[in-house]
Amino acid sequence: MNDKIGVYLGGAGTIAIAGHTRPDGDCTGACLALYNYIRKNYPQIQADIYLEPVADVYKVMENADQIISDYKDDKTYDVFFALDASDKGRLAGAVRYFDTAKKTVCIDHHISNEGFAMENIIFPHASSTCEVLAKLMDMDGVDQAVAEALYIGIICDTGCFKQSNTGKETMVIAGTLMEKGVRFSQLTDEVFYQKTYTQNQLLGRCLLESFLMFSGQCIISVADRKVMDFYKAISSDLEGIIDQMRVTRGVEVAVLLTEIGHMTYKVSMRSNNYMNVAQIAGYFGGGGHIRAAGCTMAGTKYDVINNLTRLIEEQLKNHD
Numbered sequence: 001m002n003d004k005i006g007v008y009l010g011g012a013g014t015i016a017i018a019g020h021t022r023p024d025g026d027c028t029g030a031c032l033a034l035y036n037y038i039r040k041n042y043p044q045i046q047a048d049i050y051l052e053p054v055a056d057v058y059k060v061m062e063n064a065d066q067i068i069s070d071y072k073d074d075k076t077y078d079v080f081f082a083l084d085a086s087d088k089g090r091l092a093g094a095v096r097y098f099d100t101a102k103k104t105v106c107i108d109h110h111i112s113n114e115g116f117a118m119e120n121i122i123f124p125h126a127s128s129t130c131e132v133l134a135k136l137m138d139m140d141g142v143d144q145a146v147a148e149a150l151y152i153g154i155i156c157d158t159g160c161f162k163q164s165n166t167g168k169e170t171m172v173i174a175g176t177l178m179e180k181g182v183r184f185s186q187l188t189d190e191v192f193y194q195k196t197y198t199q200n201q202l203l204g205r206c207l208l209e210s211f212l213m214f215s216g217q218c219i220i221s222v223a224d225r226k227v228m229d230f231y232k233a234i235s236s237d238l239e240g241i242i243d244q245m246r247v248t249r250g251v252e253v254a255v256l257l258t259e260i261g262h263m264t265y266k267v268s269m270r271s272n273n274y275m276n277v278a279q280i281a282g283y284f285g286g287g288g289h290i291r292a293a294g295c296t297m298a299g300t301k302y303d304v305i306n307n308l309t310r311l312i313e314e315q316l317k318n319h320d
């Protein structure tokens with residue numbers, strides 16, 4: 001039995017599992033994979049899973065209906081697992097359970113993660129938190145449900161094995177998961193490629209309104225409140241848009257702004273070859289990876305774009 005999860009459980013009776021705010025596929029996959037793994041292999045443990053509401057496509061994963069999104073219960077846990085969260089502030093409402101847990105464990109792959117839990121398992125070279133989890137789990141204890149959650153996390157964070165964070169190990173793990181009966185073709189279509197009509201409309205709108213800067217090396221678009229309201233869209237409807245912007249020929253960096261409140265923008269950034277977007281996001285209090293990062297910024301969209309493009313221009317110039 002090569003089960004490292006058991007080491008972190010350390011005889012716990014109750015555990016909480018939580019991911020980051022606005023959960024993506026890796027975060028949701030990691031939380032549900034760990035939850036299902038513990039339910040299968042440690043049925044005596046009482047496990048709760050906390051995440052903000054997840055996009056409908058992730059509900060194909062087993063026990064997605066067990067997710068608790070209101071953070072109201074006044075519970076304390078023996079062990080708290082923070083997954084795919086690069087800092088404590090990313091845990092959203094679950095931070096109250098982090099603060100009162102007897103032991104906290106962080107499992108992550110963000111380069112910007114400085115280790116905010118009591119025990120930290122951070123592999124910055126892994127494609128995804130799901131890849132890290134797969135290494136910690138005993139494959140004999142991984143059933144189809146666990147394997148599918150892990151596989152979904154991996155495809156979401158690697159853009160279906162095409163982004164530069166994909167390594168040999170990613171492929172080896174994906175192959176092992178396939179042997180567990182993962183419906184990879186169907187899940188890739190349903191979770192990654194399929195879009196709702198609204199999502200396609202938004203994609204079109206964001207591409208139409210995008211603009212280029214710095215001789216076409218930077219592409220920027222803004223999904224402001226009125227656009228989001230017009231399409232009755234939620235933030236997860238924007239997933240994938242930044243990736244389409246990034247593949248514009250000649251572009252090194254893509255920036256998508258989403259208005260999430262009055263004079264407040266969520267910033268998503270992606271780069272292609274050399275720009276360190278984690279550094280730029282980090283400067284504004286966010287984080288992420290070298291080629292994919294984000295932050296939240298205050299001001300008008302013009303303020304936000306001005307502040308971001310100053311740092312973008314610096315990196316473009318230094319590279320020339």
Ligand code: 5GP
Pocket residue numbers: 020086087090110112267268269285286287288289292293294295296
């Ligand atoms: P996305 O653009 O898809 O929201 O995020 C890209 C990457 O940056 C993800 O790995 C995500 O965890 C990270 N990220 C996005 N927004 C923030 C933020 O506000 N703070 C931190 N620390 N990381 C972020």
Ligand code: MN
Pocket residue numbers: 020024026027084
């Ligand atoms: Mn994530």
Ligand code: MN
Pocket residue numbers: 026027084109127128129157
């Ligand atoms: Mn991730």
